[in-house]
Amino acid sequence: MTETMNPSAWVVxxxxxxxxxxxxxxxxTNFCTMGAISDVVNMEHWGRMRMWLLAMAVAMVGTQVLHxxxxxxxxxxxxxxxxxxxxxxxxxxxxxxxxxTIAGGCxxxxxxxxxxxxxxxxxxxxxVAISAYMTLKGLFGQWRASFxxxxxxxxxxxxxxxxxxxxxxxxxxxxxDKVAVLASVSVLSLALLVFALKDKRFRxxxxxxxxxxxxxxxxxxxxxxxxxxxxxxxxxxxxxxxxATNTRTLESFSFVAPTAFSLELLMLWTDKSLLISFGIAxxxxxxxxxxxxxxxxxxxxWEGFASVDDLRTQLLGAVLxxxxxxxxxxxxxxxxxxxxxxxxxxxxxxxASIMAGSVATMHYxxxxx
Numbered sequence: 001m002t003e004t005m006n007p008s009a010w011v012v013x014x015x016x017x018x019x020x021x022x023x024x025x026x027x028x029t030n031f032c033t034m035g036a037i038s039d040v041v042n043m044e045h046w047g048r049m050r051m052w053l054l055a056m057a058v059a060m061v062g063t064q065v066l067h068x069x070x071x072x073x074x075x076x077x078x079x080x081x082x083x084x085x086x087x088x089x090x091x092x093x094x095x096x097x098x099x100x101t102i103a104g105g106c107x108x109x110x111x112x113x114x115x116x117x118x119x120x121x122x123x124x125x126x127x128v129a130i131s132a133y134m135t136l137k138g139l140f141g142q143w144r145a146s147f148x149x150x151x152x153x154x155x156x157x158x159x160x161x162x163x164x165x166x167x168x169x170x171x172x173x174x175x176x177d178k179v180a181v182l183a184s185v186s187v188l189s190l191a192l193l194v195f196a197l198k199d200k201r202f203r204x205x206x207x208x209x210x211x212x213x214x215x216x217x218x219x220x221x222x223x224x225x226x227x228x229x230x231x232x233x234x235x236x237x238x239x240x241x242x243x244a245t246n247t248r249t250l251e252s253f254s255f256v257a258p259t260a261f262s263l264e265l266l267m268l269w270t271d272k273s274l275l276i277s278f279g280i281a282x283x284x285x286x287x288x289x290x291x292x293x294x295x296x297x298x299x300x301x302w303e304g305f306a307s308v309d310d311l312r313t314q315l316l317g318a319v320l321x322x323x324x325x326x327x328x329x330x331x332x333x334x335x336x337x338x339x340x341x342x343x344x345x346x347x348x349x350x351x352a353s354i355m356a357g358s359v360a361t362m363h364y365x366x367x368x369x
Contacts, residue, residue: 019285035109075162078249089350132259136260166185252337
């Protein structure tokens with residue numbers, strides 16, 4: 001089996017399997033970043049937020065262990081490059097936060113809802129894909145490349161090879177890189193774990209407790225899949241490459257750009273240069289995993305738009321998520337779990353701006369109501 005499957009096949013099928021489990025768990029536990037923020041803002045209930053923070057802590061620890069052990073090289077990830085496009089990250093994150101709030105959920109949540117029978121989420125994802133593709137290669141991309149991305153902080157001028165917190169910590173303190181990594185991840189993950197687990201109700205909620213651990217572990221497994229199993233010699237060029245990823249380097253879960261690549265593949269199916277990638281397979285996996293859980297638990301039901309106003313609002317949110325997610329290099333999963341697990345400064349900026357945009361929108365909605 002090992003001899004017959006090439007690295008690309010391992011990455012694609014492995015990504016599908018991991019995302020399938022992600023879809024099952026996300027549906028079962030009602031995992032939703034926007035929902036978690038809404039619970040806190042509107043009901044002062046922290047259950048889903050604690051699950052998200054627990055997943056974040058698990059992802060951080062597991063990913064950094066892989067990096068320190070030399071099993072993956074996070075320095076090649078798109079998140080940790082020394083060039084910090086802070087304006088793109090802040091504006092992109094803020095717009096994504098606004099978009100996911102008025103659309104009633106982030107891209108991951110809409111993938112889960114499609115698996116549960118939501119035609120509304122299917123339409124939302126189509127518009128997310130169109131907007132994301134326009135931001136990658138179209139009109140929105142011209143605006144992004146001309147006005148936002150050039151505003152960049154080059155950390156290499158200070159002798160930094162990347163933008164991670166451990167590298168900055170090592171530069172300031174003079175500690176060895178591995179020591180700085182262990183110190184940084186220990187402090188951050190411990191703080192998240194203490195906050196998440198200090199609540200007795202959360203500790204007694206098996207679904208959310210196990211869900212947070214599993215989701216964080218899946219992010220780690222995805223890094224290992226693309227960064228270790230999927231890293232090898234290209235038989236055509238004899239160069240070491242990362243197979244079957246759209247960024248041509250190691251990846252973990254992120255769902256905005258993959259919707260655009262999925263749409264591109266469907267529209268240009270006969271173009272033999274386009275292949276199913278890890279990102280595309282993971283998006284499909286989340287939908288099918290959610291569908292299997294919804295059918296098996298008898299929760300599957302068709303759902304449409306409530307009104308024309310609902311349609312208009314959802315589509316606006318979808319466009320903002322597509323533009324914001326690509327501009328910010330990720331979504332609530334792509335940056336909020338995968339990116340943060342690399343300890344990149346930019347990922348924390350995006351996470352903060354997503355939450356700020358979402359909270360501000362919720363307060364505006366409440367005021368208007």
